[in-house]
Amino acid sequence: MPKIVDHEQRRVExxxxxLRVLARDGVQQVSIRSVAAExxxxxxxxxHYFADRDDLLLFAYRLALKREAEVVFYSxxxxxxxxxxxxxxxxxxxxxxxxxxxxxxxxxxxxxxDRPELASALSEDHREYELRVRSYVHLAVEAGELRSDIxxxxxxxxxxxFVDGLGIxxxxxxxxxxxxxxxxxxxxxxxxxxxxxxxxx
Numbered sequence: 199m200p201k202i203v204d205h206e207q208r209r210v211e212x213x214x215x216x217l218r219v220l221a222r223d224g225v226q227q228v229s230i231r232s233v234a235a236e237x238x239x240x241x242x243x244x245x246h247y248f249a250d251r252d253d254l255l256l257f258a259y260r261l262a263l264k265r266e267a268e269v270v271f272y273s274x275x276x277x278x279x280x281x282x283x284x285x286x287x288x289x290x291x292x293x294x295x296x297x298x299x300x301x302x303x304x305x306x307x308x309x310x311x312d313r314p315e316l317a318s319a320l321s322e323d324h325r326e327y328e329l330r331v332r333s334y335v336h337l338a339v340e341a342g343e344l345r346s347d348i349x350x351x352x353x354x355x356x357x358x359x360f361v362d363g364l365g366i367x368x369x370x371x372x373x374x375x376x377x378x379x380x381x382x383x384x385x386x387x388x389x390x391x392x393x394x395x396x397x398x399x
Contacts, residue, residue, distance in 0.1 A: 209247060212237060213261050216254055221298050225305030228254055252313055255306045256320065262299035263327055269295075278337035279344060279388075282357075285334055286384050289327070289361050291368055292377035304369060328358045346392045353391050360387050 215237035219228055229251050234244045248254050266288040275281050291297035310317050332354035338344040346353060364383060368375040 205247075208243075212244060212247060213257065216258055217261065217298070220258060220302060225255070225301055228258075228305075230254070252306075252309055252316055255302065255309065256316065256323075258302045259306050259320070260323055262302050263323060265295070266299065266327075267330060277343065278334060278341045282331070282334035282338055283381060283384055283388070285331060286357060286361050287377065287381055290365055290380050291372070291375065292380060300365065300368070303365070324358075328354055331358055344388075344392050348391055356391060357384075357388065360384075 212233065216228065216233050219232050219236050223232070230241050230244050230248065233254060234241045237244070244254075248257065266285065269288055270281055270285045273281070273284060275284055288296050289300070289303075291300040306316070306320060310320070332351060335344065335354045335357070336350050339346075339350060344353075348356075361384075364380065368380070
């Protein structure tokens with residue numbers, strides 16, 4: 199009888215091999231061949247799931263978004279505002295794991311000039327991230343921690359755009375992008391979106 203393949207489990211294993219290649223060798227070394235060698239399979243196995251290197255990077259980005267969400271979801275932070283800040287920080291290079299995720303994002307964004315069709319897929323995933331940000335803003339507003347005449351959707355969008363720009367700053371000036379400095383910048387920007395007399399520190 200033919201062997202029954204658990205495709206979901208195989209994608210998990212490919213993802214693990216992909217992340218090991220990224221962490222050890224960097225974005226430029228990601229390829230069908232390198233991931234196949236890391237996983238101990240033939241190129242044909244990887245090509246069954248992914249068409250090319252860009253497909254692999256997009257998959258890695260989705261794994262990064264999932265990891266970011268899980269870190270915040272399972273954290274012990276109770277304040278909705280602190281959870282929001284934590285989510286925003288995870289998109290920036292504040293530790294070893296988030297630094298890898300950040301490099302994945304930069305590597306994928308760098309491919310958009312050559313592969314503009316990737317922008318459509320990437321924008322869908324980024325939209326999901328913004329919806330996650332919006333949900334935490336909404337929780338903070340419901341808890342009375344944030345109050346503003348600006349709609350929740352607009353606040354979330356402003357925060358998402360600010361984090362994207364802050365990420366570019368991190369890439370240009372890594373020496374001045376400590377986690378403490380980045381958190382201070384995020385809280386300062388959030389502060390500008392809420393009245394000073396009603397926002398809680």
